[in-house]
Amino acid sequence: MQRKLWTRRDFVNALLVAGTASVWANKALASDVIIKNPNPDINQGDLYSRLANAGEWGYPSKPVLIKLDSDLVVFAYLPPTVRNARVVVFSHAELSVPSVYSPLLNHWASQGYAVLAPIHEDSLLDGGTDSIARGTLNEIWAPSAAITDIGIWNRRIRQCERVLEFIPVLNKTWGTDLDITRPIIAGHSWGAFVAQILTGARAVTYSGEVLERPSSGFSSGILLSPFGRGVLGLVDGSWESALKPTIVVTGNGEKGQEPSIRSEAFTLAPAGNRHLAWFKAITEGLVSGDDTRQGKVSEHIFLDVLAVTTAFLDAYARYDEEVFAALAGQYFTKATRQRVTAYYR
Numbered sequence: 001m002q003r004k005l006w007t008r009r010d011f012v013n014a015l016l017v018a019g020t021a022s023v024w025a026n027k028a029l030a031s032d033v034i035i036k037n038p039n040p041d042i043n044q045g046d047l048y049s050r051l052a053n054a055g056e057w058g059y060p061s062k063p064v065l066i067k068l069d070s071d072l073v074v075f076a077y078l079p080p081t082v083r084n085a086r087v088v089v090f091s092h093a094e095l096s097v098p099s100v101y102s103p104l105l106n107h108w109a110s111q112g113y114a115v116l117a118p119i120h121e122d123s124l125l126d127g128g129t130d131s132i133a134r135g136t137l138n139e140i141w142a143p144s145a146a147i148t149d150i151g152i153w154n155r156r157i158r159q160c161e162r163v164l165e166f167i168p169v170l171n172k173t174w175g176t177d178l179d180i181t182r183p184i185i186a187g188h189s190w191g192a193f194v195a196q197i198l199t200g201a202r203a204v205t206y207s208g209e210v211l212e213r214p215s216s217g218f219s220s221g222i223l224l225s226p227f228g229r230g231v232l233g234l235v236d237g238s239w240e241s242a243l244k245p246t247i248v249v250t251g252n253g254e255k256g257q258e259p260s261i262r263s264e265a266f267t268l269a270p271a272g273n274r275h276l277a278w279f280k281a282i283t284e285g286l287v288s289g290d291d292t293r294q295g296k297v298s299e300h301i302f303l304d305v306l307a308v309t310t311a312f313l314d315a316y317a318r319y320d321e322e323v324f325a326a327l328a329g330q331y332f333t334k335a336t337r338q339r340v341t342a343y344y345r
Contacts, residue, residue: 047326048335051314052307055111057082063099063117068166072159074098077105077115084177085114086317088184089163089218091156091191094147097123101188103289107306113313114178118159122152122190147190150205153232156194157213160185164217182219182317186309188287192226193234196265200242203233212241220245220273220316222309224287225254228261239269247312247327249287249305251279251340266343273316275327276343277308304336 057079064076075098079085088108092098098105098117105115167180187195197203199221202212211233223246229235242265250262259278266276279301286301308327315324326332328344 046335047311047323047331048307051111051310051323052303054107055079057085057110057112059106059109063102063105066170068163068169071121071155072162072166073119074163075105075117075119077102077109077117078176079109079112079114082112082114083175084179085109085112086179086182086184086313087164087167088113088115088186088313088317089160090115090117091160091185091187091194092117092120092123093187093189093191094122095124096188101288103302104287104306104309108310108313111310111313113317114176116163118163120152120156120159122147122156148206150207150209150211153193153203153205153211156190157197157211160194160198160218161213161216180217183217184220184222184313184317185216185218186222186224187226188224189227190232192223193232195221195223195246196226196234196239196242199244199246201234201238201265201269202241203238204235205233214241218244220312222246222312223248223265224309225250226262226265228257228264230261231257234264239265242269243272245273245275245316247275247277247308249277249279249282249308251277251282253279253282255283266345271345274345275312277304277332278341278343279304280339280341300336301339304332304340307335308332308340308342 058081060078060080064078065073066076067073090098090101090105092101098119101117105117108115164180164183167178170176171178185195185198187193193203197211198213198216198218200212200214202210204210221244226248227234229238246265246269248263248266250259252259254262263276263278266274282301286298287305289302289305311323311327311332314320315327327342330342332340332342
């Protein structure tokens with residue numbers, strides 16, 4: 001039976017009808033707002049406020065689109081006042097695009113990190129710089145084929161690795177000194193799967209191929225709404241060799257897999273520098289910052305996402321001992337009034 005081919009525009013329209021295309025909404029950046037800790041018992045000058053507020057280094061008015069190679073285009077979120085920022089590579093969710101995550105990625109940039117987000121071929125937008133600038137969509141596309149194409153799985157992973165390989169070129173071109181001593185891989189949903197593989201997890205494809213990168217150049221990973229067993233070849237034993245530090249961000253309200261399954265990168269991996277930020281209530285749009293409403297509970301939840309992820313960056317890229325102690329302890333559970341429960345093993 002011949003597979004029905006959709007245009008990408010058809011697919012977007014279907015998402016809109018189903019009410020699941022909130023990623024396309026144009027929201028104000030949460031990091032434009034001066035944040036006050038919602039817990040009145042904690043001063044604004046405390047650690048939470050420093051991590052949840054936009055940082056002192058600022059962020060770009062819009063990301064820079066850089067074509068590193070014929071098949072590698074990245075959104076670059078660079079702090080304008082930092083020359084030697086540490087590097088974060090971000091992998092977007094299936095069918096998405098990096099700009100959806102601008103509230104989150106701009107925040108990391110404002111905290112002094114250079115965030116480079118490749119556009120994967122399953123993105124709703126074309127990969128070419130000119131096409132992205134025009135906002136055009138590919139004409140023909142079979143969504144289910146993209147998700148099950150093992151070649152795309154491998155190319156997603158390889159794109160993130162290649163970004164690191166281009167850092168010396170970027171430094172010469174821009175006159176910067178981007179620091180890849182301890183680069184961090186971050187990702188959401190399918191992008192979190194990429195981050196899992198690049199921090200030591202293994203997947204077994206339906207053809208029996210083992211997908212792993214035990215010696216990738218990344219030092220640690222941020223896993224936003226990651227998949228657990230039963231999806232994308234993740235099985236019993238997938239995390240036995242996942243030895244690099246990670247933080248899993250998930251909680252009640254996730255669609256698809258239960259959050260208890262999504263947290264398996266924390267519960268089934270070997271103990272040692274494992275973090276879990278368990279949210280009492282969270283949605284896919286709150287992970288990216290897309291569903292936030294100023295002055296509402298959703299804004300506080302997104303600020304919690306900013307705080308715990310920035311804490312992980314500072315703890316593992318900068319080796320900030322104060323931040324590590326807070327992240328490994330109960331500080332964030334108290335600071336968020338238990339909107340987030342922090343676990344460490």
